[in-house]
Every structure is written in structure tokens, then in C-alpha cells.
Amino acid sequence: MSKERAKKDTLNSALGEQQRSYWLLVLPAVVIYLSVMAFPTIFSVVLSMTNFNGGKVFGGRVPIEFVGLKWYKQLFVDEYFYLALKNNLWIVMVSVFGQIPLGFFLAYVLYRGLVKKTDFFQTMIYLPCVISTVVIGILWKSFFAPYGAFPEIMRLFNPAYEYGLSNHPILPVLFVxxxxxxxxxxIxxxxxxxxxDSAVIEAARIDGASEVQSLRYIILPALSGVIVTSCILAISGSLKSFDLIYVMTGGGPANRxxxxxxxMFDKAFKGAPRYPLANAISTVMVTISFMLIGLTKWAESKFGGRE
Structure with a gap:
């Protein structure tokens, strides 16, 4: 009995030491997550239900009063909110149904060696990702300006061309x-x-599978998890897109x-600060992001394969 008890105590001691080591390693990451991500998110939701307007620092009222869903009601009757939401959804569509399929197509072409100098093309396609967004915004803003390069190029093909992007000002942004x-x-x-494994693809080709069949039955099912991850990245990046649009158009003309x-930036930092309304907008953005990501995960579980 004494040997069994000693063995049990040794095992419990080892498990306790393992748990302490686990928490010692995990605790810093948990603390950082709670302080940088979780607390600001919860605080933003709470702030969106108050009349906070900056406090003493910004010369506002000191007492903070709970006003419920007042700012959300005001938000959902503002036509500019729906205009901004529509533009965001356009960006999500271009990101999910434009960037991801095009990125996969180019990757597949380079992977299968269907073109020469794959390293050169891979570098050129990835190059815009490492250039400053502000620099890119300024360059393309100049390119699409009424007296920029784009109208001049169009006039080479049609001398009677008149600059017409003012009717659809979001199109240059979507293209960029x-x-x-x-x-x-x-990448x-x-x-x-x-x-x-390239041997699996070659075996399928030997068995008579075409390029399209290899793509459909081997490659795409193997990449289903990667596609879902890419969709999540595209959705989250699209909803928080700010710098490129702010540099290229500043939200204009007429908030179009x-x-x-x-x-959200305009409501928080332009004119009279309306911090609760800005926090309400951020809460809506997070909610929409979760909804779209949930839809993506549902579609993957319903129709997708597994890696």
C-alpha cells in the first residue's frame, strides 16, 4: 500500500508540476489577450451605450450616463451608414470572390509550371504587398485623377473619352x-x-485524369481548410480597411x-466628438465580421472537404 501511495503521490506531483508549467507558459499570452483584445472590445460595447463625450481630458461632461441603444437607433436611420456598409460589402465581395480565386489561379499556374520564370512572376505579383499602403494610395490617386494617366490612356483609344469615374468613384478603390x-x-x-504530394497528382494523370479533374478531386479538397482561412482573412481585412481609402479618396466625394x-473615424475625430456613436459603429463592424465568418465556416462544413 505504501508503494502504491508513493507512486500515486509521485504521479500527482508530476501532474501538478505539468499544470503549473502550462499556466506559467500560457498566462502571459492570456493576460496580453485580455488586456489588448478582450477588455477593449467589452469596454467599447459598454461605451456605445453611454453618453460619454471625452470626460475632463476633452472638456466633456464628467458623469457618464447609460442611454441604452440610443446610438444604435440613430445609426440605423443614417443613410451614410448604409452607404458605408454597402461599400464595405463591395470590398468583401472583391476580396473573397476576386483576390482569393485570382490568387489561387496564379498560384496554380506557377505551381504546375505552366509559365516560365515562375520566381519572377511570383515576386512581381507579391511586390505590392510589401509597399507602403500610403505610397500605393498616393500613386493610384494620381493615376486615376481627372488629369492623370488613366484618362490620357483612355483617350489614346477613344479621343472623345470623357472622365467618368465620378459616377462610380468606388471602382478605382476596388481595382487597387x-x-x-x-x-x-x-503566397x-x-x-x-x-x-x-506530387506523386498523387502524377498517379491521377497516369490513370487518365485531366488537369481539371486533378484540380477538382485532389487539389481543391486538400486546400479546403486553407481556402476557409483565406476567406476569414479577407473578410476581417475588408471590414477594417481604412488607410488605402483614406489616402485615395478620404471617403469622398460626398461620402460615396x-x-x-x-x-467611424469621422464620427470620433471630426467636428464634435461622438465617441459612443463611433463605438457603436465598431461594435456593428465586429458583429458583421463574426456573421460573415460564421457563414464561411458553415459553407465549408456543408460543401467543403478536409485537409
Whole structure:
């Protein structure tokens, strides 16, 4: 009995030491997450239900009163909110159904060696991702300006061309977003395509499978998890897009290129500060992001394969 008890005590001591080591390693990350992510998110939701306007620091009222869903009601009757939301959804569509398929197509072409000088093309496609967003915004803003290069190029083909992007000011922004971030998904898909055993693909080709069949029945099911991860990255990045749009258009003209992040910035830092309304906008952004990510996960579980 004494030997069994000693063995049990030794085992309990080892387990206790393992748990202490586990918490010692995990605790810093948990503390950082709670202080940097969880607390600000919860505080933002609480703040969106008050009349806080800066406190003593910004010359506002000191007492903070709970006003419930007042700012959310005001938000959902503002036409500019729906305009910003529509532009954000356009960016999400371009990111999910533009950047990801195009990035995968380019990665597949380079992976299968269907073009020469793959390293050169891979570098050129990824290059916009490492250039400062502010620099890219200034360059493309000059390119699409009424007296910039784009109208001049169009007049080479049609001398009677008149600059008409003012009717659809969001189109240049969508084009730049597509051009700028496709390289990110190219690298993601290239890295994961290289993990697929090439012998499996060659065996399928020997058995008579075409390129399309190999793509459909071998490669795409193997990359289903990567595709879902890419969709989550695209959705989260699209909803928080700010710098490129702020540099290219500033939300203009007449807020027609504004997105939720720019709309939130304007409410918080332009004119009279309306911090609770800005926090309400951020809460809506997080909610929409979770909804779209949940939809993506549902679609993957319903129709996708497994890695």
C-alpha cells in the first residue's frame, strides 16, 4: 500500500508540476489577450451605450450616463451608414470572390509550371504587398485623377473619352484593392500547394485524369481548410480597411467611397466628438465580421472537404 501511495503521490506531483508549467507558459499570452483584445472590445460595447463625450481630458461632461441603444437607433436611420456598409460589402465581395480565386489561379499556374520564370512572376505579383499602403494610395490617386494617366490612356483609344469615374468613384478603390492584396493569397496557396504530394497528382494523370479533374478531386479538397482561412482573412481585412481609402479618396466625394472604418473615424475625430456613436459603429463592424465568418465556416462544413 505504501508503494502504491508513493507512486500515486509521485504521479500527482508530476501532474501538478505539468499544470503549473502550462499556466506559467500560457498566462502571459492570456493576460496580453485580455488586456489588448478582450477588455477593449467589452469596454467599447459598454461605451456605445453611454453618453460619454471625452470626460475632463476633452472638456466633456464628467458623469457618464447609460442611454441604452440610443446610438444604435440613430445609426440605423443614417443613410451614410448604409452607404458605408454597402461599400464595405463591395470590398468583401472583391476580396473573397476576386483576390482569393485570382490568387489561387496564379498560384496554380506557377505551381504546375505552366509559365516560365515562375520566381519572377511570383515576386512581381507579391511586390505590392510589401509597399507602403500610403505610397500605393498616393500613386493610384494620381493615376486615376481627372488629369492623370488613366484618362490620357483612355483617350489614346477613344479621343472623345470623357472622365467618368465620378459616377462610380468606388471602382478605382476596388481595382487597387484587388491588385494590391492578391499577392498575399498567391503566397498562401503556393506554400500549401507545395505540401501536396506530387506523386498523387502524377498517379491521377497516369490513370487518365485531366488537369481539371486533378484540380477538382485532389487539389481543391486538400486546400479546403486553407481556402476557409483565406476567406476569414479577407473578410476581417475588408471590414477594417481604412488607410488605402483614406489616402485615395478620404471617403469622398460626398461620402460615396466611405467605408465603416472611415465613417467611424469621422464620427470620433471630426467636428464634435461622438465617441459612443463611433463605438457603436465598431461594435456593428465586429458583429458583421463574426456573421460573415460564421457563414464561411458553415459553407465549408456543408460543401467543403478536409485537409
Amino acid at each position: 484593392i484587388l491588385w494590391m492584396y492578391t499577392g498575399t493569397y498567391l 498562401i496557396f503556393m506554400a500549401n500547394l507545395q505540401k501536396i 467611397t466611405s467605408v465603416l472604418s472611415v465613417y
